[in-house]
Amino acid sequence: HFDGSAWTSHDLPLSGRAVAVWGTGPDDVWAVGIYGGICHFDGSAWTATTSGTSASLQAVWGSGPHDVYAIGGFGLVLHWDGLSWSPAPNPGIEPASAIWGSGADDVWLLGSMIDHWDGTAWSRRSTTVARRLRALWGPSSADLWAGGPDGTLLRWDGSAWRGFESPSRATVEAFWGGRGDEVWAVGSGGLLMRWDGAAWTEHPSPVASDLKAAWGAAGNDLWAVGRGGAILHWNGADWTRVAAPTARTLRAVWGLDAANVWAVGENGTVLRLAADGWSLVDAPVEADLHAVWGAGADDVWAVGGEGTVLHFDGTAWARVTTPAPPVELLGVWGSMTNDVWIVGDGGTFLRWNGESWTRSASQISERITAVWGQMLLDHWAVSEQGAIYHFDADGWERQLDLAPRQIEGIWELAGTAWAVGASGVILRQEYGAWSAVPSPTTAHLRALWGAGESLWAAGDQGTVLRWDGSSWTRAEAPTGARLEALWGSAEDDVWAVGEFGEVLRWNGSAWSKVRPPSTMDLRGVWGSARDSVWLVGDEGILHWDGAGWSRALTEPGINLQAVAGLAADDVWAVSSRGLVLHWDGSGWTRSQPVSNHSLFAVCASGEEAWLVGTVLLRRTAEGWS
Structure with a gap:
């Protein structure tokens, strides 16, 4: 266990090796293993719990302290309800090796097939491969990765699975990512691969042994563990091997944050990192x-x-x-x-x-x-x-x-606040109270913008909605791409941008496509006027001057997430890498007010600018705070 300063070893009350670990916090951690072994850490000690099976368990995951699943061979699914473990409905007899979900009603099970639990029943989702899948991870229920033998890579886009080309034939054992455009895969033979939002690339590995699991506190602080006590660390630039006090296979690693990490493996092995390296030192855990x-x-x-x-x-x-x-x-x-x-x-x-x-x-x-x-x-x-x-x-x-759903966009129009998010949810706040509004879609909604009497929402599968003052209706849009952001200079001049360089423009009567000079995923749009519009995305910044496009900045991997400004010569853009870019009317300059944080949105109003992400920043005349 890693407590922020050192790794220590803990004895687990299991009769065989531990295979997987998962938890909701420092005082609620589960470990499972062979012979049906399950034990729980309450912040001070590990205790064994009765599983009711002698079959080997392969993975553990939950949506919360009272909704935890453990899975094993031949369709074995166990469920923890906060009091006891009991058999749960299962999708079939195929061996399962991985489980992941975004909530109690959105759980995915992987083995030789892919199955989905919607809170009521399992359903089988067909795949293009007939292999035993081993790894599963995703930033949202509409964006999942699955992996397995022979470099198998599959991605779920919310409606279907499709295969992706892999640069390696090695077995994919685990995924971890900070966002959907930054995902790592680890596997057999020391496999280390990275997804940048467009393609997978293989990275040099300092080991040839199999890697079993990965977890990170940030994009520049990632751990991978595996066979023979292999422990690797990514610092944002290179992978290095770290000395380990055990030669036992480490099968899982998990942490709450950089100061609270656990690794488990064979025979109940648990490690914690010390300032001078890995050691087997016991230490108490205090409640957060x-x-x-x-x-x-x-x-x-x-x-x-x-x-x-x-x-x-x-x-x-x-x-x-x-x-x-x-x-x-x-x-x-x-x-x-x-x-x-x-x-x-x-x-x-x-x-x-x-x-x-x-x-x-x-x-x-x-x-x-x-x-x-x-x-x-x-x-x-x-x-x-x-x-x-x-x-x-x-x-x-x-x-x-409201069922647990991710909220993506928020806007205020004529004294009424609106919010949109996953599964087409639309919320409205009036007189201090929020209420759900009937939505004509189940697509993930990601953006809101409005002016005058017009209010627009946009999201996945090219979904564009319009509020007419009494109800939301679908608007015809010439795209099926995911739309990420909206902005307009007036009611008859609205822009929508999204993946694959998709740009749409509303002229007051219809939406039409606009062709920018890039196919990068676009994530933000803002302008100071009809003839000065900025677009930002994964690879840089584009500008529309009313007559044509220009590339203001090209930098693959910069991952800009949003743009907004106070005036034509005072525009801000932010990156998931924590970068802040500013346009002063003549050029873009960059800074990084805080390190090890991601920024996803920017709002500018009056004389202030706000940046939000894994940190909240405010800029006044005195600077950032």
Whole structure:
């Protein structure tokens, strides 16, 4: 186990070797292995649990602490519901080797076939190969990679699987990626391959032994492990072999972040990295703190794992006893010093009245992840399962019940806020409350833009929607490509851009194609006027001057994600590599305000610019903060 400074070895209560590891956090980690072995780490110790089988288990994955799957040979599927393991519905008798999902109703199982669980039943998805697939990973439910023997590479685009050419005939054992356009594959014979959004390329490997798994904290901090205790590290430029204190095969590696990583293998081997290399040193694990809020300098609350609640009185932190169960507490907020709320796993709601904590009675069993409000009887809480709750004089009431879906675009028009995302979801906020609006599509929606009385949404499969003031309707668009971004100079001049260099323009009556001088995936569009429009994408920046196109910047792999500006001579673009580019009217300059972070969106308004990604940055006259 890696705790941020060192790797240490842990003995697992298994009768045979460990094969796979997975967890939701530092105090909720599962390991599975041969002979039906399953054990759990609660933040302080590993304990064995009854699996009900003696068959070997090959993989473990879950959507949350109370929804975990373990799989094995001949269609064996076990499910953990938070209390016990039991047999679960299975798709067939074929041996399974990998499992992955984006949620409880979107699970993929790989073996000699590919099967999908939609929350109700398994369905078989045909493939173009008849091989035992070993690896599965994806950044979203509409973008998955599968791999196996002989360099087999398959990709799911949300509707079908298709094969990809591999530069190697080696067996693909595992994938890991930071985003869909930066994916690594590892496998037999020391295989190391990288996907850049356009093609796979093989990288030199410092070992010839089989690599079994990969995991990374960032694009420049990636680990790969394998046979003979092989441990490799990627620093963003080169792969190097790191000395290991074991010769046992390492079969899985997983981490919460760079400061919390586990690796497991044969005979229950668990390793942790020390400052001077890998070592077999035992160390305790402390519960994480997830949230902090205060009413004043001498009245601050912090909450975390194992029901942890801490209070700062201006002098020291002290642990506070509450009626909370030993679950993860994830959010804390108060309207005043004697009205404080804490939320967490299992529908936990705690309230402080200035003298004592009480647990709020509710029928809610979801993982409540955050709480916030405006006044004494006006609080909001959200759950990991996609529900939004509101508290008033009558207690907590569910306001919106939304299956877990990724939200991609947000826009405000005439005082109403809109949001769109996966599975065609469309949300609207009026008078402080969000509600779902009927959507004419199930395609993944990625962008919103509006002006005057016009509001547009765009997304996968060339989907373009328009709001007419009372309902959303489909608009005819001459493309089937994924559309990533929208922007317009006026109601009769709207641009949409997407993959493969797709550019569409609305003239007030119809959408038509525009041909830019590049086929790179485009991810952002913004302009200062009809005759000055900027497009950004994987390989650089394009500019439209009203008469023709020019290449403002060409740099393969720069991976620009968004562009926006304050004026014609004040434009910002951001990259998933953490780069920030600025146009001052004469040229583009670059900076990197923070390291080891990805940036995906930019917003400019008034005299401020905001950048968001794995960090939130704000720029004022004083600079970035």
